[in-house]
Amino acid sequence: MQHLALIGFGAIARTLVATLCDQPDMRLRKLSLLVRSTPDELRRAAAEICAPRDIEVQVFTDIAQMLAARPDLVVECAGQKAVADHGAAVLGAGVDLVTASVGAFADQALFDRLKETAAGRGARIILPAGAIGGIDALVAARLSGLNELSYTGRKPPGGWKGTDAESRVDLDALTEEAVFFEGTAREAAMRFPKNANVAATLALAGPGMDETRVRLIADPATTENTHEYQVRSQAVDYSMRLVGKVSPLNPKTSLSTAYSLARTVLNRSGAIII
Ligand SMILES: NC(=O)C1=CN([C@@H]2O[C@H](COP(=O)(O)OP(=O)(O)OC[C@H]3O[C@@H](n4cnc5c(N)ncnc54)[C@H](OP(=O)(O)O)[C@@H]3O)[C@@H](O)[C@H]2O)C=CC1
Numbered sequence: 001m002q003h004l005a006l007i008g009f010g011a012i013a014r015t016l017v018a019t020l021c022d023q024p025d026m027r028l029r030k031l032s033l034l035v036r037s038t039p040d041e042l043r044r045a046a047a048e049i050c051a052p053r054d055i056e057v058q059v060f061t062d063i064a065q066m067l068a069a070r071p072d073l074v075v076e077c078a079g080q081k082a083v084a085d086h087g088a089a090v091l092g093a094g095v096d097l098v099t100a101s102v103g104a105f106a107d108q109a110l111f112d113r114l115k116e117t118a119a120g121r122g123a124r125i126i127l128p129a130g131a132i133g134g135i136d137a138l139v140a141a142r143l144s145g146l147n148e149l150s151y152t153g154r155k156p157p158g159g160w161k162g163t164d165a166e167s168r169v170d171l172d173a174l175t176e177e178a179v180f181f182e183g184t185a186r187e188a189a190m191r192f193p194k195n196a197n198v199a200a201t202l203a204l205a206g207p208g209m210d211e212t213r214v215r216l217i218a219d220p221a222t223t224e225n226t227h228e229y230q231v232r233s234q235a236v237d238y239s240m241r242l243v244g245k246v247s248p249l250n251p252k253t254s255l256s257t258a259y260s261l262a263r264t265v266l267n268r269s270g271a272i273i274i
Pocket residue numbers: 007008009010011012013034035036037077078079080081082085100101102129130131132193194195197198201247249250252253254257
């Protein structure tokens with residue numbers, strides 16, 4: 001792949017680009033960024049990250065202009081609203097779209113519309129594992145017949161600041177863990193758009209948005225983002241626990257998310273997909 005486009009240039013995007021720049025097999029020639037503020041600062045930051053490689057950086061504030069530059073792949077790392085605002089334009093241009101903000105698809109009408117647009121234009125919506133893992137095993141388990149999937153997300157109180165958790169629990173006063181949400185993946189992804197995308201990813205790989213049970217916890221005893229889930233199926237039972245380091249650029253985001261996106265991009269380029 002020669003020309004990669006990103007929507008958003010925050011914590012995930014910056015780590016993603018730095019990681020891709022480190023990969024000798026990645027023959028990236030051009031990086032396009034869609035941003036909505038301070039394009040000069042972002043252009044400088046991107047140029048600095050790309051400096052070790054000869055990559056042309058272009059910054060856009062208009063999706064049509066970015067798509068006119070004909071990227072090979074667009075990766076959304078901006079937020080659920082960006083999927084709703086720009087997904088149809090990307091897919092309608094026949095360009096594959098990787099969405100970090102998988103929780104956007106808790107909106108069934110949006111999901112159906114984007115799937116239809118993708119199918120009509122021969123483009124694909126690619127859902128990365130993100131901060132969760134084991135999606136390969138989960139899809140295989142679903143194909144055998146899934147009996148149960150439940151997910152628990154645990155973050156330090158600071159990771160829940162500025163979210164609906166604040167209306168349910170006093171994050172600053174917590175002395176022990178608080179389970180502040182129990183419900184479906186659809187509700188979780190909609191109520192916690194910056195924190196529960198992984199619940200939507202598990203749901204789409206597994207039994208569905210309304211069938212996947214979710215618990216969210218604020219825990220003052222941890223400094224990490226822990227994602228745990230249990231699967232029971234006709235072929236395999238397993239449980240998985242990922243203890244994610246927090247991104248130094250965004251306390252809500254697990255650092256591993258950017259590396260999962262890097263894997264997704266690399267799998268579009270090399271001779272081997274793994
Ligand atoms: N699947 C997964 O496992 C995970 C998914 N996520 C998803 O990824 C998203 C990004 O995470 P992260 O990088 O940590 O967040 P950041 O807040 O660090 O970065 C997001 C960037 O996107 C920009 N942005 C927002 N909306 C738009 C838009 N419409 N067009 C262009 N740029 C936009 C913001 O810019 P500004 O606001 O300055 O304009 C900001 O710079 C999260 O909101 C979440 O939805 C996050 C973690 C895990």
